[in-house]
Amino acid sequence: MTADTDELLTVPEVMARLKLGRSMVYDLIRSRRLVSIKVGRARRIPLSSFRNFITDQISEAA
Template sequence: MTPHASAAVQAGPSTAEELLTIPQVMARLQLGRSAVYDLLRTRQLGSITLGRARRIPTRALTNFIRTRLEQEAA
């Protein structure tokens, strides 16, 4: 293994690759469960499904917030 490869393995996933649970997204957005699921259902907030578990990439949450801020500014 090269020095770069071993450092990448030890560093773990970057923030953009982290996956959040529904309760974590609820806490970050200070919204209720049904409001978060409405955002997922309307595809305003991207997610992936792993088996029966729904996960939201931090990048999708960041993009959602950025889009909403831009809409509010317009």
């Protein structure tokens, strides 16, 4: 694993990067379009999952 894949993003960080609201980010997580893990009560999104989501969105738009 590289350092990039080890990094975990918080929901607010993903919200800021995607310029989306909290509900939309949780909808993406619920629909499994954005992979996340739970650490205790906290939800974390691996950076690699975030990047894959962006790549998938670009591919779908093309």
